[in-house]
Amino acid sequence: MDPLSCTVLVLGGGPGGYVCAIRAGQLGLDTVLVESGRLGGTCLNIGCIPSKALIHAAEEFAAAKRFAGGSNLGIRATHPSIDLRATMAWKDAIISRLGGGVYGLLRRAKVKVVNGSGSFRDGKTCLVQSDTGQQVITAEHMVIATGSEALPLPLLPFGGRIVSSTEALAFESVPERLVVVGAGYIGLELGIAYRKLGSEVTVIEAFERILPQYDVELTRPLASHVSSMGIKVLLGAKARGLDPSGALKVDLADGNETRLAADNYLVTVGRRPRITGFGLKELDLTMNGSAIEIDEQCRTSMRNVWAVGDVTGEPMLEHRAVTQGEMVAEIMAGQKRAFDKVVIPAVCFTDPEIVSVGLSPDEARSGGHGIKVGNFPLSANGRALTLDANNGFLRLVARADNHVVLGIQAVGQGMSELSAGFALALEMGARLEDIAATVHVHPTLSECLREAALAALGHGLHA
Amino acid sequence: MSERVIKLSDIGEGVAEAEIVELMVKVGEPVREGDVLAAVMTDKATVEIPSPADGRVSWIGCEVGQKAAVGSELMKIEVGDGADTARELAARTKGAAPAERVGEQLQRPQQPRSAQEPPQLAPVETERPQTVEPATSNVPRAAQSLAQARATDRPVAAPAVRAHARDHGVDLRFVRGSGPAGRILREDVDAYLAGRVQAQTSLQGLAANTAVEEIKIIGIRRKIAQRLQDTMRRIPHFSYIEEVDVTDLEALRADVNETRKSGRPRLTILPFLMRALVMALREFPQLNARFDDSADTLHRYGGAHIGIAIQTQNGLVVGVVRHAEARTIWDCASEVQRLTETARSGTITREELTGSTITITSLGALGGIASTPVINSPEVAIVGVNKIAIKPVWRGAAFEPRKIMNLSSSFDHRIIDGWDAAQFIQYLRTLLEAPAKIFMET
Numbered sequence: 008m009d010p011l012s013c014t015v016l017v018l019g020g021g022p023g024g025y026v027c028a029i030r031a032g033q034l035g036l037d038t039v040l041v042e043s044g045r046l047g048g049t050c051l052n053i054g055c056i057p058s059k060a061l062i063h064a065a066e067e068f069a070a071a072k073r074f075a076g077g078s079n080l081g082i083r084a085t086h087p088s089i090d091l092r093a094t095m096a097w098k099d100a101i102i103s104r105l106g107g108g109v110y111g112l113l114r115r116a117k118v119k120v121v122n123g124s125g126s127f128r129d130g131k132t133c134l135v136q137s138d139t140g141q142q143v144i145t146a147e148h149m150v151i152a153t154g155s156e157a158l159p160l161p162l163l164p165f166g167g168r169i170v171s172s173t174e175a176l177a178f179e180s181v182p183e184r185l186v187v188v189g190a191g192y193i194g195l196e197l198g199i200a201y202r203k204l205g206s207e208v209t210v211i212e213a214f215e216r217i218l219p220q221y222d223v224e225l226t227r228p229l230a231s232h233v234s235s236m237g238i239k240v241l242l243g244a245k246a247r248g249l250d251p252s253g254a255l256k257v258d259l260a261d262g263n264e265t266r267l268a269a270d271n272y273l274v275t276v277g278r279r280p281r282i283t284g285f286g287l288k289e290l291d292l293t294m295n296g297s298a299i300e301i302d303e304q305c306r307t308s309m310r311n312v313w314a315v316g317d318v319t320g321e322p323m324l325e326h327r328a329v330t331q332g333e334m335v336a337e338i339m340a341g342q343k344r345a346f347d348k349v350v351i352p353a354v355c356f357t358d359p360e361i362v363s364v365g366l367s368p369d370e371a372r373s374g375g376h377g378i379k380v381g382n383f384p385l386s387a388n389g390r391a392l393t394l395d396a397n398n399g400f401l402r403l404v405a406r407a408d409n410h411v412v413l414g415i416q417a418v419g420q421g422m423s424e425l426s427a428g429f430a431l432a433l434e435m436g437a438r439l440e441d442i443a444a445t446v447h448v449h450p451t452l453s454e455c456l457r458e459a460a461l462a463a464l465g466h467g468l469h470a
Numbered sequence: 471m472s473e474r475v476i477k478l479s480d481i482g483e484g485v486a487e488a489e490i491v492e493l494m495v496k497v498g499e500p501v502r503e504g505d506v507l508a509a510v511m512t513d514k515a516t517v518e519i520p521s522p523a524d525g526r527v528s529w530i531g532c533e534v535g536q537k538a539a540v541g542s543e544l545m546k547i548e549v550g551d552g553a554d555t556a557r558e559l560a561a562r563t564k565g566a567a568p569a570e571r572v573g574e575q576l577q578r579p580q581q582p583r584s585a586q587e588p589p590q591l592a593p594v595e596t597e598r599p600q601t602v603e604p605a606t607s608n609v610p611r612a613a614q615s616l617a618q619a620r621a622t623d624r625p626v627a628a629p630a631v632r633a634h635a636r637d638h639g640v641d642l643r644f645v646r647g648s649g650p651a652g653r654i655l656r657e658d659v660d661a662y663l664a665g666r667v668q669a670q671t672s673l674q675g676l677a678a679n680t681a682v683e684e685i686k687i688i689g690i691r692r693k694i695a696q697r698l699q700d701t702m703r704r705i706p707h708f709s710y711i712e713e714v715d716v717t718d719l720e721a722l723r724a725d726v727n728e729t730r731k732s733g734r735p736r737l738t739i740l741p742f743l744m745r746a747l748v749m750a751l752r753e754f755p756q757l758n759a760r761f762d763d764s765a766d767t768l769h770r771y772g773g774a775h776i777g778i779a780i781q782t783q784n785g786l787v788v789g790v791v792r793h794a795e796a797r798t799i800w801d802c803a804s805e806v807q808r809l810t811e812t813a814r815s816g817t818i819t820r821e822e823l824t825g826s827t828i829t830i831t832s833l834g835a836l837g838g839i840a841s842t843p844v845i846n847s848p849e850v851a852i853v854g855v856n857k858i859a860i861k862p863v864w865r866g867a868a869f870e871p872r873k874i875m876n877l878s879s880s881f882d883h884r885i886i887d888g889w890d891a892a893q894f895i896q897y898l899r900t901l902l903e904a905p906a907k908i909f910m911e912t
Contacts, residue, residue, distance in 0.1 A: 290479060
């Protein structure tokens with residue numbers, strides 16, 4: 008095939024890559040996107056979207072089961088059952104619909120999508136292997152958006168019954184017994200979902216508590232709900248591999264050893280940047296651990312070679328990748344941009360959900376701030392009671408001297424949808440007074456935000 | 471044991487080779503991943519080449535001062551020297567994070583994990599939704615929190631205000647915020663931009679005008695801008711300025727104008743200069759040419775197609791008087807007049823604006839004592855006319871008032887040597903100072 012030449016080549020069609028390509032196309036840059044698999048990357052195909060579909064189905068099923076024995080709401084259901092194949096087909100339909108949408112958006116932005124596996128020859132040339140042959144593409148700008156992959160444990164290599172989140176999102180039937188290794192957000196989200204679908208779930212975590220990235224106060228309502236759901240959590244425990252019978256050997260916190268037999272072992276100990284298989288060594292870029300090092304404009308150590316998303320390291324979140332991709336396109340088009348976000352919000356879609364935006368009280372204190380903290384429990388919110396979801400609270404951290412909000416965290420059902428308001432408050436530099444003086448709709452969960460601000464100001468109304 | 475070849479990777483746009491300016495290592499020396507091996511210099515910048523792995527330098531194929539092509543092999547590094555390094559290296563390059571590294575990663579500042587822990591254990595690890603790096607990061611969490619906290623010590627401003635500041639190159643740390651809690655508003659950035667000047671409003675009531683009008687450069691002005699930019703980038707200009715005593719020429723011109731037949735145009739100095747140019751170009755044909763530098767070819771013309779720079783409302787255009795060698799002085803004058811009128815009325819055609827082989831530019835009565843005209847590319851010479859002034863000139867026995875005019879000319883130095891340029895102008899001067907010669911066939 009004749010060599011192709013363009014202004015921008017984006018390697019990887021995940022959220023970071025495809026958004027970068029769309030924006031570059033919108034800005035009139037001649038753009039080519041190279042992707043070997045399906046568009047949409049981890050998020051759309053094996054991450055955010057399928058997991059949220061599964062979580063929703065599990066919640067609906069759990070509700071139906073709750074109603075089976077009668078309920079406070081007066082609803083009674085009889086013998087609810089789930090056909091996981093049908094659930095997965097529904098999930099897959101969502102994925103293909105969104106994937107088609109991505110393709111359409113790229114086409115509308117006049118981005119050329121090359122289906123094949125790209126490999127760098129140098130900072131200006133990429134060789135793409137596809138079904139139809141080899142294609143050399145030269146570009147003025149290269150954007151590396153190769154994403155991440157599940158981190159394996161050496162003693163529990165993926166394969167057979169040892170699975171990563173990818174396989175767990177495509178089970179054909181609900182495993183009777185599931186062991187989740189690693190109580191981070193992915194492990195807990197899936198563990199809770201399969202518990203609701205009927206699995207017997209055990210979670211093991213080497214650290215002394217679940218979700219070690221979040222503070223104890225924030226994870227406490229989750230921890231209590233997890234155990235009330237009947238999920239067994241082993242803390243301070245280490246997985247040591249399978250014994251000949253196929254059971255997982257686990258060193259417990261008290262020094263004893265135990266064995267856990269299960270249908271599947273889901274290993275969710277983290278993700279790592281995908282840095283092999285696309286000729287990265289030809290570029291010899293400066294690395295930051297196993298991630299590509301970038302500056303605040305997503306520049307790598309080579310001129311006009313950019314990197315966005317998970318391949319640049321933590322936090323590996325879709326919304327970070329998208330923001331970076333969009334920004335890089337604008338910089339390539341000559342605009343003055345830099346990644347100057349105050350916060351990158353993070354959400355765990357567990358039950359209850361956990362949202363964290365900005366600094367926790369401890370982080371703010373260790374940053375040298377005198378702070379004011381306002382808490383508001385969901386149990387004092389009318390809407391939460393009408394949703395039968397009063398487990399959780401909202402917490403607001405502000406500077407003591409000028410009341411500028413430093414962080415907002417929340418735990419509770421439906422809190423994920425409040426995260427945009429939290430992030431907006433922090434980006435705008437809101438003070439407690441700004442939030443307190445904003446009319447919040449009654450009856451909604453969002454009232455908790457205003458109440459927490461009032462509490463921090465010392466004159467809470469409803470608590 | 472394996473060998474890694476360090477190549478000169480592509481350093482940037484259009485760079486085909488780079489000069490080795492420093493070698494930091496010798497053959498046999500051990501290097502660690504990230505150590506700088508060499509520094510290379512392009513015409514744009516000096517770039518350091520880091521080692522991609524731990525190992526030992528086994529071969530160096532370049533020396534300081536040498537130019538190396540992009541892609542050429544600079545040195546080789548033997549990796550996996552000894553069992554220890556091999557293990558260490560495996561841990562690093564596979565990224566498969568053997569047990570001890572995962573353990574390391576679990577460390578939190580408050581909870582240092584015992585180093586004696588059996589390395590074959592595979593401790594359970596969790597995803598990190600927030601700020602911790604997997605696999606190889608060992609940045610303590612507290613440090614990251616601090617970094618994040620410091621980030622919030624940044625000036626408080628809404629995202630749109632930050633973008634506005636960035637667009638105008640304003641560092642928000644220097645802007646005083648007038649909003650609550652010192653929040654920086656868009657107006658504060660604008661005030662900062664207007665800045666210091668505003669503070670200097672004088673007691674007399676004079677105020678600085680800080681208005682900035684944005685004018686899109688379009689149409690002919692944009693064409694002019696692009697053309698001049700291209701011309702100045704491509705052509706090394708050589709400028710030469712000489713005084714010409716035009717007392718006699720001016721006397722002749724006054725006389726001819728007074729006695730001209732009705733219907734004939736009033737002669738300016740331009741037609742005389744055009745005729746003189748025709749004569750001079752016979753002696754210096756290399757100046758009547760167009761240089762196609764992309765084909766390395768100079769086209770020398772028999773006919774003198776003289777471009778005349780004409781100022782119009784929209785900017786400068788160059789009308790072409792074709793075959794000036796075949797025109798009388800009156801012809802030249804009426805053609806210039808016609809071109810000027812059509813150019814100013816906007817009816818001049820493309821053909822009338824192209825094909826000149828040398829150009830005359832005149833600021834006319836506006837004057838100035840000298841100018842450095844820009845060549846009308848792809849021609850190789852342009853002759854500029856400055857204002858005539860009466861000056862005292864020493865003429866053997868006394869100062870006499872003489873009419874003096876400067877000719878300011880530029881030449882494409884790639885084609886025209888300074889000597890030839892000067893000779894050409896001197897010849898033109900002798901013609902203009904003794905105007906009868908303009909009309910004499912030699």
